[in-house]
Amino acid sequence: MVDDPSRTRLEQTDAVVALHRRAAIAARRVVPDADAPYHALVRIATGGRVRDVLLGRRGVPIGRAPGATADDPELSMIDWERSPLADVFLTHREGDEYELDVDHRTLSGEIVLRHLVTFANDEPVVIESDQSTWRRGPQGWTCGPTEAPTLVPRRNRGHSIGDPVLLDPVQRGAVELPRNRALLVLGEAGFGKTTVALHRVAALARAAAAAGQPFRPLVIVPSEPLRRLSQLTLARLNCEAIEVATFDEWALAQARRLFPDLPPRLSVAASPVISRFKRHPATRALLPEVVAGTAAMKLVERGDSERFGSREPLLHLFGDRELLRRAIAAAGSSFHASTVATVADHTRLQFSPTTEERFAHVDAERLATLDGRKIDEGTPTQDAGTIDVEDCAVLLELQHLGMPGLAATATRRDRYDHIVIDETQELAPIELAALGRALAPGGAITVAGDEAQQIDEGVTFAGWPAVMTELGLPRYERVELAASYRCPPEVESLARAVVGRAQEPTARPRPDSAPLAWVRCAGQCHVVVRVIDALMHLRERDRRARVAIICRHYESAQRLHAQLQRGFDVRLALDGDLDFLPGALVTAVEEVRGLEFDYVIVPDASPGSYPDDAPARRALYVATTRTMHQLWMMTPSLWSPLVRAHAPV
Numbered sequence: 001m002v003d004d005p006s007r008t009r010l011e012q013t014d015a016v017v018a019l020h021r022r023a024a025i026a027a028r029r030v031v032p033d034a035d036a037p038y039h040a041l042v043r044i045a046t047g048g049r050v051r052d053v054l055l056g057r058r059g060v061p062i063g064r065a066p067g068a069t070a071d072d073p074e075l076s077m078i079d080w081e082r083s084p085l086a087d088v089f090l091t092h093r094e095g096d097e098y099e100l101d102v103d104h105r106t107l108s109g110e111i112v113l114r115h116l117v118t119f120a121n122d123e124p125v126v127i128e129s130d131q132s133t134w135r136r137g138p139q140g141w142t143c144g145p146t147e148a149p150t151l152v153p154r155r156n157r158g159h160s161i162g163d164p165v166l167l168d169p170v171q172r173g174a175v176e177l178p179r180n181r182a183l184l185v186l187g188e189a190g191f192g193k194t195t196v197a198l199h200r201v202a203a204l205a206r207a208a209a210a211a212g213q214p215f216r217p218l219v220i221v222p223s224e225p226l227r228r229l230s231q232l233t234l235a236r237l238n239c240e241a242i243e244v245a246t247f248d249e250w251a252l253a254q255a256r257r258l259f260p261d262l263p264p265r266l267s268v269a270a271s272p273v274i275s276r277f278k279r280h281p282a283t284r285a286l287l288p289e290v291v292a293g294t295a296a297m298k299l300v301e302r303g304d305s306e307r308f309g310s311r312e313p314l315l316h317l318f319g320d321r322e323l324l325r326r327a328i329a330a331a332g333s334s335f336h337a338s339t340v341a342t343v344a345d346h347t348r349l350q351f352s353p354t355t356e357e358r359f360a361h362v363d364a365e366r367l368a369t370l371d372g373r374k375i376d377e378g379t380p381t382q383d384a385g386t387i388d389v390e391d392c393a394v395l396l397e398l399q400h401l402g403m404p405g406l407a408a409t410a411t412r413r414d415r416y417d418h419i420v421i422d423e424t425q426e427l428a429p430i431e432l433a434a435l436g437r438a439l440a441p442g443g444a445i446t447v448a449g450d451e452a453q454q455i456d457e458g459v460t461f462a463g464w465p466a467v468m469t470e471l472g473l474p475r476y477e478r479v480e481l482a483a484s485y486r487c488p489p490e491v492e493s494l495a496r497a498v499v500g501r502a503q504e505p506t507a508r509p510r511p512d513s514a515p516l517a518w519v520r521c522a523g524q525c526h527v528v529v530r531v532i533d534a535l536m537h538l539r540e541r542d543r544r545a546r547v548a549i550i551c552r553h554y555e556s557a558q559r560l561h562a563q564l565q566r567g568f569d570v571r572l573a574l575d576g577d578l579d580f581l582p583g584a585l586v587t588a589v590e591e592v593r594g595l596e597f598d599y600v601i602v603p604d605a606s607p608g609s610y611p612d613d614a615p616a617r618r619a620l621y622v623a624t625t626r627t628m629h630q631l632w633m634m635t636p637s638l639w640s641p642l643v644r645a646h647a648p649v
Contacts, residue, residue, distance in 0.1 A: 013141050016134055020117055020124040022065035023054060026075055028122060030060045036119040039080055039525035042089045043073060044098075046109030055080035055089060055525060080525050081563060089114060090532055090567030094130045116529055118522040126522075151534045151599055152514035153541040154629050165195055165485075174479040175200045179207070179418070182476035183446045184464060189495065189625030190486025193448040194594055196479075197420045198230060200446055202237040204418055219244040219420040220435065222456075224576030226422065226594040232580075247431055248389045254434075255392035258399065258409045259310035267350065267386040273339055274346055276458040278318070278390035279428035282331040284397065286323055291401045296320050308351060310406060313398050314391055318347040334460075346383065354385045396434045415440035423593050424449035424467060426456045432470035445471055452499045455589060455619050486596055488513035491624060491631045498642050499621045514630035518647050524563070524636045527603055531634075532567040535584050538599075547584040548597040550623045552609040552616075554588045560603060561586040589619045592626050600627035603634045610640035617642060 020041065027037035038056035054062070054077040062075040080086045088098045094114050100107040118126035127134040133146045167175060174185055174196045183200070187193045201217050208215030219234075219242060221227050230244045245253075256262055277283055290297070290313050297316045308315060317323060324340045356374065374382075399406040417440050421427070424447045427435075439445060447467065454461045468476055484492055494516065496503055521527045531549065538545055549564070551557040554574055561572040564586065573579070573587040578595075602623050610616040620642055624631055639647045 009143055012132075013134055013143050016115075016127055017124065017141055018067075019052075020115070020127060022067050022072075023052065023075060024119065024122055024124065026062050026065040027054055027056060027077060030062060030077060031057050036117075036523060037122055038077060038117065039523055040089060040117060040529070041113065041115045042085070042111060043113035044085075044088075044109045045112050046107065049073075050112065051076065052113075053078055053085060055083075055086055059083055087566045090529065116526060118526070148533055149517055149519050149530060149632070151538040151545075151547070151632070152630055153538065154512060154545060154598060156512045165192070167192075167195070167199065168483060170479065170481060170483075171196050171199075174477075175203055177477055179204055180442055180444050182444045182468075182473045184468060184476050184478045185446065185448045185481065186450060186464070186478070187481030188450055188484065188492075188501070189453060189621065190484050190492070190596070191481040192483075192485055193450065193481060194226075194230070194422050195233075196481070197422055197446045197448045198233050199237065201242060201418055201420050202234055202239040205239050205242060208417075215417050216415070216440070217242050217418045217420070218250070218416040218438070220247050220250060220422065222246065222423040222426045222593050223591060225573075225578040225591065229580065229595065230422070247427060247435075248392075251392035251396065251431070251434060252389055254414060254438075255395050257414075258412055259395060259406070261309040262311060263350075263385050263387050265386045267346075267383040267388050269383050270346055270388055271342060272458070273335065274343055274388065275390050277327070277335060277339055277343055278388060278394060279430065279458050280327070280331055280334060281429055281460075282327045282334075283317075283394075284430045285330065286317065286327055287394070287397055287401055289323070290317050291398060291403045294320060294323065296322070310395065311387060311391070312405065313403055314387070314394065315347065315351050317394070318343050319351070349381065349383050350386050350388075352381070352384045355381070393428070393430045393434050396437075397430050400433075400437060414438060415443075417443045419443070419445045420448070421445065421471075422448050423453065425451050425454040425461050426459060426593070428459050429462070429466070429470045432467060433472075436471035436473070439472070445473060447471065447473075447476075452501065452618055453593065453622050455593070455615070455622055457615060486628050487625055488516070488627075488629070488631075490516045491627060494631075494643070494646055495621050495624045497646060498624070499617050512629065517630065517632045519632060519634045520639065520647070521634065521636050527634055527636045528560075528563045528567070531564060531601060531603065534632075535564075535568045535570070544582045545598045545629075546580065546582055547599040547601065548592060548595075548626060549584065549586045549601045549603055550592055550626065551586065551588050551604055552619055552623075554590075556604055556609065557586050557588045589623050593622060595626060596628055597626050598629045599632070600624065600630075601632040601634060604636070605633045605640050605643055606635040606637050607640050608637075610642050612641040616640075 023041060024037040031037065034057050038054040040055040042053050044051055044053060050073045052073040052075050054075060056077045057079065059078045062077055064072065065075050078085050084100050084102050088100065092098050092111050094111050096111045098109060098111065114130055116128040117124055125136045128146050131146055132143055134141055134143050171192055174183060177183055185193050185196050201219060205215055205217055219230055221230055221244065223246060227244050227246055234240055234242050294316060321340055321344050324343055328335045328337065328339055395406065399410050416438055419435060419439055421435060451461050493503060519530055521530060535547065549560065551560055557574060558572065561570060564570045571583065571585040573585040573591060578585065578587060578591055600623065610620050633643060
């Protein structure tokens with residue numbers, strides 16, 4: 001065997017290097033276009049035979065490598081992302097026995113060798129076994145103990161999500177402002193903006209209850225996970241009855257109550273550009289024309305406008321191609337000319353009857369599907385008879401402008417004595433205006449946010465004065481928090497550099513925080529191996545830890561979850577399906593606004609995921625600042641230009 005301890009170290013090194021040089025030549029014959037010949041090698045003993053299996057891009061037999069002797073094992077290659085034998089590599093170590101259930105058969109054997117390999121120009125340069133690592137340097141090959149990166153276990157494990165916190169003097173002063181005073185609270189990630197906002201509304205609610213006064217508050221947050229976290233925090237402040245909602249939830253509830261004839265279903269297949277267009281200020285600017293009646297609207301015969309009830313104005317707005325062209329021209333480079341057709345076609349489909357409606361004269365049993373779903377579901381016509389959630393803010397704005405047929409119900413709007421808006425930078429102007437109009441006379445609004453964390457690509461942040469103007473708050477108190485309570489100082493320094501903020505130390509050094517780790521890998525397979533090994537190591541030492549593996553995009557999160565799931569039990573947390581339980585989860589940047597975790601791994605800190613532009617800077621800032629204990633920066637290739645100057649060479 002290659003790792004036979006009876007051999008000298010030099011003989012072992014020569015044998016290991018020769019093995020992988022032969023394997024690389026053989027692998028190149030079957031994968032000529034791959035970045036590397038293969039990623040890893042596992043030698044297995046099974047059924048009286050010994051085989052060398054390469055983890056690469058596809059599953060193909062290879063046979064004997066060039067220069068191999070009759071005593072050398074035969075080679076084969078497997079797809080590292082799909083083959084069951086690759087799972088054995090991810091979950092077992094040298095000397096382990098394994099069993100695999102494949103095609104109703106149980107395959108068993110022993111892991112003899114387990115090597116992770118890095119190549120440069122098809123030559124192996126780093127070969128890692130479980131115990132030893134061989135590296136090629138200027139003076140040739142050297143061998144030393146394997147030192148894989150690990151997540152450093154926490155020493156202080158008493159903190160729990162939603163725990164009450166002790167406010168500092170600045171935070172306390174903001175919380176204790178008079179009830180009728182509007183407040184803008186600003187601060188970087190981890191500075192306690194949400195804490196201040198929730199403590200303030202809780203204090204106002206308790207004071208009103210003690211005085212026997214009616215008090216109806218509302219808390220608006222950007223995501224479902226943050227909604228649940230805010231509810232937990234308020235419950236621990238003895239204010240569990242306070243209404244907490246995302247803006248979409250609140251706006252949809254308002255629209256359905258004011259306009260009960262709206263379709264019951266939301267669209268499921270609308271493209272992101274439609275959402276951006278409906279929230280854009282250029283679209284909002286057209287609404288007064290719709291209220292007054294556009295040229296196209298005036299051509300519609302009298303009485304026909306009742307055909308679609310409350311949502312009739314949406315057809316005139318988003319179905320009028322001339323209006324759409326004008327809005328897109330006013331929006332500058334925000335939209336491509338093809339957006340006109342995209343929005344108009346989607347609108348036409350939404351105002352089309354469903355298949356069940358078109359064939360209402362047919363016996364209902366003949367329209368029943370085998371799977372019990374609607375006939376249109378899962379087809380190109382599945383959005384027939386629906387509305388978009390973005391339509392709700394448009395309808396509320398049209399009602400405010402006095403749109404005939406909508407204005408009559410304006411007095412039935414919900415009114416709130418105090419409104420908290422968290423992560424306010426993520427709301428469009430038309431959405432801010434709707435919230436501002438929901439404030440009861442004598443009430444106030446607490447606004448919390450940070451422009452560096454604005455990651456919703458459907459919103460262009462126009463500055464805090466513009467936000468407060470849209471909310472109808474000409475006078476307000478402005479409080480800027482200056483102390484960090486979440487991230488270790490090293491993480492805060494990196495995050496500040498990413499978004500170009502001054503390097504003013506605010507985080508307090510904590511003896512429990514772990515150093516920032518930089519892990520550059522030779523490819524995605526290496527990333528997966530490193531993360532699985534680190535999670536296994538951490539689970540043995542800190543079973544209560546919460547680890548978030550935060551990808552830039554949804555698609556990369558889904559793929560990484562599928563890869564990691566083969567070697568470790570990780571949860572996929574997308575579309576608001578995120579909990580606060582111990583363990584590891586894979587998610588995307590958009591999901592973690594306002595949240596925090598013990599550990600954060602950024603697995604894709606590469607130029608492809610984080611190019612040098614403003615949206616990427618803000619997204620990376622949000623991802624890195626979710627950690628309370630340790631941050632891992634990882635890349636499967638080169639480092640992103642946003643962090644290249646800070647990463648080790």
